[in-house]
Amino acid sequence: MSADHVRTDSASLQMYGTDGSKRGRPADVVVLPDGSDQVAGVVRLCAQHRIPLVPRGAGTGYTGGAVPVNGGVVLSLERMNRILEIDEDNLVAIVEPNVITGDLQAAVERIGLFYPPDPASLKQSAIGGNVAECAGGPRAFKYGTTKQYVLGLEAVLPTGEIVETGGKVVKNVVGYDLTHVLVGSEGTLAIITKIVLRLVPKPPVQSTLRATFRTVSEAANAVTGIIRERVVPAAIELIDRDSLDAVARHLGVRSLAPDGTGALLLLEVDGLAEAVREEADRVERACRRAGATEVLRARDESEREELWRMRRELSPSLKTITPIKFNHDVVVPKGRIPQLFELVDHIKADYRLRIPCFGHAGDGNIHVNIMVDDVEEEIRRAHEAERVLFEGVVALEGSISGEHGIGFAKSTFLTIELSADEIALMKRVKQAFDPQGILNPGKIFPQ
Amino acid sequence: MSADHVRTDSASLQMYGTDGSKRGRPADVVVLPDGSDQVAGVVRLCAQHRIPLVPRGAGTGYTGGAVPVNGGVVLSLERMNRILEIDEDNLVAIVEPNVITGDLQAAVERIGLFYPPDPASLKQSAIGGNVAECAGGPRAFKYGTTKQYVLGLEAVLPTGEIVETGGKVVKNVVGYDLTHVLVGSEGTLAIITKIVLRLVPKPPVQSTLRATFRTVSEAANAVTGIIRERVVPAAIELIDRDSLDAVARHLGVRSLAPDGTGALLLLEVDGLAEAVREEADRVERACRRAGATEVLRARDESEREELWRMRRELSPSLKTITPIKFNHDVVVPKGRIPQLFELVDHIKADYRLRIPCFGHAGDGNIHVNIMVDDVEEEIRRAHEAERVLFEGVVALEGSISGEHGIGFAKSTFLTIELSADEIALMKRVKQAFDPQGILNPGKIFPQ
Numbered sequence: 083m084s085a086d087h088v089r090t091d092s093a094s095l096q097m098y099g100t101d102g103s104k105r106g107r108p109a110d111v112v113v114l115p116d117g118s119d120q121v122a123g124v125v126r127l128c129a130q131h132r133i134p135l136v137p138r139g140a141g142t143g144y145t146g147g148a149v150p151v152n153g154g155v156v157l158s159l160e161r162m163n164r165i166l167e168i169d170e171d172n173l174v175a176i177v178e179p180n181v182i183t184g185d186l187q188a189a190v191e192r193i194g195l196f197y198p199p200d201p202a203s204l205k206q207s208a209i210g211g212n213v214a215e216c217a218g219g220p221r222a223f224k225y226g227t228t229k230q231y232v233l234g235l236e237a238v239l240p241t242g243e244i245v246e247t248g249g250k251v252v253k254n255v256v257g258y259d260l261t262h263v264l265v266g267s268e269g270t271l272a273i274i275t276k277i278v279l280r281l282v283p284k285p286p287v288q289s290t291l292r293a294t295f296r297t298v299s300e301a302a303n304a305v306t307g308i309i310r311e312r313v314v315p316a317a318i319e320l321i322d323r324d325s326l327d328a329v330a331r332h333l334g335v336r337s338l339a340p341d342g343t344g345a346l347l348l349l350e351v352d353g354l355a356e357a358v359r360e361e362a363d364r365v366e367r368a369c370r371r372a373g374a375t376e377v378l379r380a381r382d383e384s385e386r387e388e389l390w391r392m393r394r395e396l397s398p399s400l401k402t403i404t405p406i407k408f409n410h411d412v413v414v415p416k417g418r419i420p421q422l423f424e425l426v427d428h429i430k431a432d433y434r435l436r437i438p439c440f441g442h443a444g445d446g447n448i449h450v451n452i453m454v455d456d457v458e459e460e461i462r463r464a465h466e467a468e469r470v471l472f473e474g475v476v477a478l479e480g481s482i483s484g485e486h487g488i489g490f491a492k493s494t495f496l497t498i499e500l501s502a503d504e505i506a507l508m509k510r511v512k513q514a515f516d517p518q519g520i521l522n523p524g525k526i527f528p529q
Numbered sequence: 530m531s532a533d534h535v536r537t538d539s540a541s542l543q544m545y546g547t548d549g550s551k552r553g554r555p556a557d558v559v560v561l562p563d564g565s566d567q568v569a570g571v572v573r574l575c576a577q578h579r580i581p582l583v584p585r586g587a588g589t590g591y592t593g594g595a596v597p598v599n600g601g602v603v604l605s606l607e608r609m610n611r612i613l614e615i616d617e618d619n620l621v622a623i624v625e626p627n628v629i630t631g632d633l634q635a636a637v638e639r640i641g642l643f644y645p646p647d648p649a650s651l652k653q654s655a656i657g658g659n660v661a662e663c664a665g666g667p668r669a670f671k672y673g674t675t676k677q678y679v680l681g682l683e684a685v686l687p688t689g690e691i692v693e694t695g696g697k698v699v700k701n702v703v704g705y706d707l708t709h710v711l712v713g714s715e716g717t718l719a720i721i722t723k724i725v726l727r728l729v730p731k732p733p734v735q736s737t738l739r740a741t742f743r744t745v746s747e748a749a750n751a752v753t754g755i756i757r758e759r760v761v762p763a764a765i766e767l768i769d770r771d772s773l774d775a776v777a778r779h780l781g782v783r784s785l786a787p788d789g790t791g792a793l794l795l796l797e798v799d800g801l802a803e804a805v806r807e808e809a810d811r812v813e814r815a816c817r818r819a820g821a822t823e824v825l826r827a828r829d830e831s832e833r834e835e836l837w838r839m840r841r842e843l844s845p846s847l848k849t850i851t852p853i854k855f856n857h858d859v860v861v862p863k864g865r866i867p868q869l870f871e872l873v874d875h876i877k878a879d880y881r882l883r884i885p886c887f888g889h890a891g892d893g894n895i896h897v898n899i900m901v902d903d904v905e906e907e908i909r910r911a912h913e914a915e916r917v918l919f920e921g922v923v924a925l926e927g928s929i930s931g932e933h934g935i936g937f938a939k940s941t942f943l944t945i946e947l948s949a950d951e952i953a954l955m956k957r958v959k960q961a962f963d964p965q966g967i968l969n970p971g972k973i974f975p976q
Contacts, residue, residue: 169862169864170756170757171753171756171757171863171864172862172863172864172893173756174862194759215702216702216706218700222699222700223699226677226699227699227700229706229709230673230677239950239954243950243954244950245948245950245951245954246948246951247951249926249927249928250862250926250927251860251861251862251892251893251894251926251927251928251931252669252670252673252674252892253665253669253674253860253889253892253893253894253928253931253932254860254928254930254931255662255663255713255928255930255931255932255933255934255935256928256929256930256935256943256946256947257935257943257947257951257952257955257973258710258713258714258718258955258958258959258973259663259676259709259710259712259713259714260951260954260955260958262676262706262709262710263705263706263709263710263958265706266702266705266706267705267706271705282761283756283759283760283761284759286759306618309617309618309620309730310617310618312641312730312731312733313730314729314730353800353804354803354804354807354808356801356803356804356806356807357800357801357803357804359803360801360803361801413698413700413701414698415616415619415621415697415698416618416619417616417618417619442700445698445699445700446619446698446699446700447698447700479696479697479698480696480697480698481696481698481700481701481702481703482703483701483702483703484698484700484701484702485700485702486702487702488702488703488704496703496704499703500703500704501692501693503686503690503691503692504692504693504694504704504707505704507686507690507692507707507961507962508704508705508707510961510962511705511707511710511958511961512705513961514954514957514958514960514961515954515957526704526705
């Protein structure tokens with residue numbers, strides 16, 4: 083490693099000290115290794131001197147997973163960004179961690195294959211970060227999240243050894259499944275340096291529908307109806323009225339849906355043409371039966387793009403409400419979505435907050451966006467509301483995070499969902515990987 | 530717990546001391562708890578007195594996972610055999626560990642749902658054992674193995690605490706994924722007392738095909754051709770000539786396939802009727818292009834049953850060759866199946882052994898059956914052949930076990946596949962769960 087591989091200028095230390103949450107603290111030094119041997123070298127040096135070490139992909143996380151909260155070395159994997167192999171016969175891709183997820187998708191789709199996980203950040207986020215956080219996205223309902231696609235890893239342990247887990251085969255039951263201990267471990271157990279991913283054939287045809295409803299409850303009934311029709315759409319996105327209003331304001335139009343719309347579903351089915359037609363019919367039938375006020379079906383790719391545009395504009399449009407957003411990716415069993423919205427309505431009233439919601443209704447994974455101005459008293463109310471939200475979600479047999487992870491931003495809420503015994507066990511697992519506690523300290527567990 | 534819950538008669542001690550491999554040693558005592566609290570009570574007693582404790586499902590394993598090799602208490606979960614809930618709206622089933630896998634499948638299929646994993650033992654094996662071993666089966670190529678369906682667990686740690694992992698939601702990234710540490714851990718980390726399973730809609734239509742080829746290589750080319758046609762069949766079973774001959778002998782018929790058949794593929798596609806017809810056409814086309822000598826397609830359910838009959842008769846028919854079978858479930862990347870068969874041909878010649886092979890070609894998961902008479906010299910040759918097989922499989926980027934696990938039967942071969950650093954890490958994980966080493970000792974790791 084040369085001087086090019088190390089950065090100590092204050093702009094870099096700032097930039098590598100934060101993530102998509104815009105919170106953090108500056109790194110003490112940033113290193114940019116070229117390969118796993120160099121990663122191991124950095125790790126051994128940090129281990130010897132007990133220096134905190136924080137692995138970092140593209141830095142698009144929302145919970146501070148890549149942020150050096152205790153200072154130390156930020157190890158950016160950005161130079162390790164090659165697609166090493168796309169093995170068409172074995173339906174496998176082997177990649178370095180900082181391949182951008184969208185670039186990998188484009189590369190495999192060019193030869194008729196498909197890597198399904200599609201977090202909203204896919205044009206910016208690195209596949210290594212997707213693995214470390216177990217990223218989801220709209221398609222997870224049909225296709226599963228990142229963990230369903232990781233067959234094997236190369237990783238550097240915080241004690242300096244390079245290990246390989248799993249491999250090129252889908253079936254492998256030799257020893258413990260270390261691959262799936264590392265997926266979603268938020269960079270606290272090992273540094274991922276190579277990833278073996280399972281691919282599937284690209285579905286040749288999509289059909290996209292948009293259905294509007296008077297209430298969230300009717301939209302949720304439509305989702306149940308679709309499942310009772312035994313259809314698994316590739317996406318079922320739910321958007322509530324406050325979110326729709328924000329997008330309309332952002333795009334400068336009066337309205338995006340019929341008057342009186344309380345919720346909108348964006349639905350997509352995919353597969354072979356014949357099956358897609360049949361499934362789209364069933365979806366439409368289920369929506370109408372649940373009381374849809376309007377069902378549109380895209381007739382071509384440009385109409386499909388137009389329907390998806392609203393979904394893509396959601397995140398930026400929330401800025402028209404307030405400058406600060408506490409974005410929570412809670413999840414409940416999908417039959418309980420109406421109860422989740424009732425809970426949010428209570429919180430809105432009790433804490434006088436605007437809380438637009440949208441998300442992946444098929445998974446019960448709803449993004450609850452607590453919007454606040456930069457006013458201390460309002461931020462305090464938002465934090466009280468967060469705790470009520472999380473306690474309510476766990477009471478509904480849900481989880482406080484379906485996609486974003488815990489990082490440092492949610493670590494104080496961990497005890498709402500996990501028992502003391504469960505947390506103690508996880509800490510013993512952490513100890514098994516990282517006896518000195520140098521790797522990504524201050525994450526997941528309350529400090 | 531009453532006297533009914535404890536067995537010490539010698540017939541029981543014998544019976545609970547072995548498994549599907551017919552190897553083992555008698556238990557010292559057998560306990561049969563009624564629920565997780567009783568399980569925790571037994572665990573605490575064993576922990577206090579440092580008594581080895583071996584959890585046991587239906588005892589159908591092939592590698593001795595449920596066998597008390599160091600003696601001690603066998604904890605049979607057979608009384609915990611209820612389906613607690615089938616939640617149709619959330620596509621989830623909650624079960625106790627000793628529900629028979631086939632019974633669960635029948636129960637969910639009655640309401641149009643589907644639990645895909647289908648190990649050959651499904652009419653005898655318990656779902657808890659399937660989870661502990663991460664069972665596979667023919668449908669794994671399309672649907673994945675058991676781990677893809679486990680959303681959450683209740684388990685008793687070897688230190689006596691009852692923990693819950695995951696839950697009713699598909700997306701959950703809160704803390705480490707302990708669920709998938711336990712899946713496939715062969716009863717060495719915790720005792721599974723409750724399982725939350727993901728269900729999918731039952732595919733309404735199946736189409737089953739049988740294609741014969743002159744050589745294994747041609748059959749393997751057909752599999753590659755099917756994948757290049759972007760079809761993922763629910764099953765691609767490959768049966769070699771020696772296995773076909775054994776089935777014919779077992780059924781008392783001259784032959785089951787055209788003269789000169791070196792390999793047979795049994796294929797099934799499933800889904801909506803329209804898509805199934807299209808996919809079956811593509812499969813047939815790929816088989817003919819690879820040189821199939823004959824392609825049959827089942828016209829109705831009875832013809833479908835007839836085609837599958839040959840597959841089901843495989844295991845019993847091997848007994849017509851020799852009384853003893855060392856059944857190895859090796860796996861290679863599927864593009865390397867021809868190289869695996871070349872390896873087996875060399876082993877047959879070098880060690881003068883009969884080795885019929887069949888298995889799940891879509892996954893590259895081939896059952897290599899080393900057949901021997903009960904003659905010491907022949908058994909010795911077979912054990913030498915095993916090592917050559919495993920070394921060859923790992924050299925082909927494969928794995929020594931795709932379905933059956935390591936247990937005690939394969940633990941001496943673990944170092945062929947895993948590095949010393951990887952094994953040391955797994956032992957530290959074991960230590961994190963089981964500091965006293967009382968739970969299922971003598972498994973996975975070489976003693």
